[in-house]
């Protein structure tokens with residue numbers, strides 16, 4: 251154990267195995283949660299015209315005077331203009347205008363809008379209006395052309411993970427297609443002859459057999475990270491079968507994730523198989539709990555000669571170890587493949603109740619917030635890494651340094667939120 255790296259040392263090693271994938275063009279509505287590779291620029295000023303911010307009347311600010319009646323000579327709906335050939339006297343006339351309509355500053359000199367609530371209209375064949383305002387200033391209730399962005403300006407930088415508001419920004423400037431990183435293709439291999447499919451009826455399950463809980467959890471985690479799961483496959487604990495499954499997996503994937511079979515048991519076949527397939531072990535064992543036997547491998551030789559060759563992560567089979575190592579290793583690796591900064595969104599929180607760490611290994615523990623400020627966390631009672639039920643109410647992981655001493659309430663800790671759901675998982 252003394253020779254094993256700790257998590258901070260191991261993570262850069264794991265990250266050295268993967269490179270950003272190439273970009274592809276996708277239609278904007280399909281670009282949510284993808285990573286932008288080419289900046290989006292404004293094709294015209296935003297707003298593209300001097301825009302009325304109110305339903306009201308457009309006028310010249312310097313034409314206004316208290317108790318002065320103006321003639322209402324036209325109306326501009328949003329998306330509309332004044333009729334061609336309309337002649338008006340900007341000192342005596344005003345036009346109705348809708349929120350979102352273009353103020354015809356160039357043709358009329360109108361440079362202000364008074365909202366409808368401050369207008370007393372006298373209807374009739376020749377309607378008039380008087381404004382009950384203290385004064386009218388140029389620019390009043392007008393959102394000026396180019397105030398938000400000017401034509402040619404970069405408005406979404408490359409490297410941005412596109413959220414819904416980015417789709418709105420891109421749509422406004424006509425970016426119907428955007429350049430984004432290709433989704434990493436992932437093959438998930440589970441191992442363990444004790445495993446049965448999740449729909450195995452209870453009556454057909456031997457007491458020593460268990461259901462494959464890591465499979466669906468990993469599929470959902472990989473989708474939440476932004477990957478495409480090519481397949482999830484179960485491999486029997488037999489050398490030839492493992493070799494064949496691994497060979498096919500690297501041919502079909504950018505990232506191969508295995509579950510189980512990475513410790514030192516007779517049937518833990520993955521660590522010995524990868525070197526026979528031209529893979530170099532980068533990491534096998536980290537001084538952490540859970541997840542100690544985690545395994546990472548990359549293609550042997552010059553990585554730059556085959557930058558897109560698949561890399562491999564072996565997650566220790568205990569389900570809590572899978573959940574932890576998927577967050578702590580697979581997620582940053584996927585972020586690098588997506589062209590994102592691999593640093594995870596750790597934040598500082600404070601312990602709400604005394605907690606015992608692991609004496610020899612840095613411990614990662616499922617935790618949940620207490621109180622309303624979401625600054626204090628309670629560590630869920632540790633049940634070992636074999637059973638997931640105790641994580642049901644977890645909201646994230648905390649990092650507990652190895653220590654013989656109990657951590658007191660109020661101790662500052664780092665907290666990593668659990669990955670969330672992603673709607674595409676429904677398709678699998």
Ligand SMILES: Nc1nc2c(c(=O)[nH]1)N[C@H]1C(S)=C(S)[C@@H](COP(=O)(O)OP(=O)(O)OC[C@H]3O[C@@H](n4cnc5c(N)ncnc54)[C@H](O)[C@@H]3O)O[C@H]1N2
Nearest residue numbers: 440442462463464465510511512513518542566567568571
């Ligand atoms: N002699 C030693 N034994 C073990 C060590 C060690 O250092 N020396 N490390 C232990 C630690 S820590 C872990 S974690 C496990 C990881 O072992 P493997 O990655 O080889 O995993 P398996 O042995 O295949 O499985 C472990 C455990 O998890 C269950 N499992 C596996 N896959 C699934 C699945 N898809 N769904 C649900 N449960 C699964 C499996 O049945 C086992 O109970 O090794 C320790 N041993």
Ligand code: MOO
Nearest residue numbers: 540541542571635
């Ligand atoms: O590291 Mo193992 O994951 O403690 O159970």
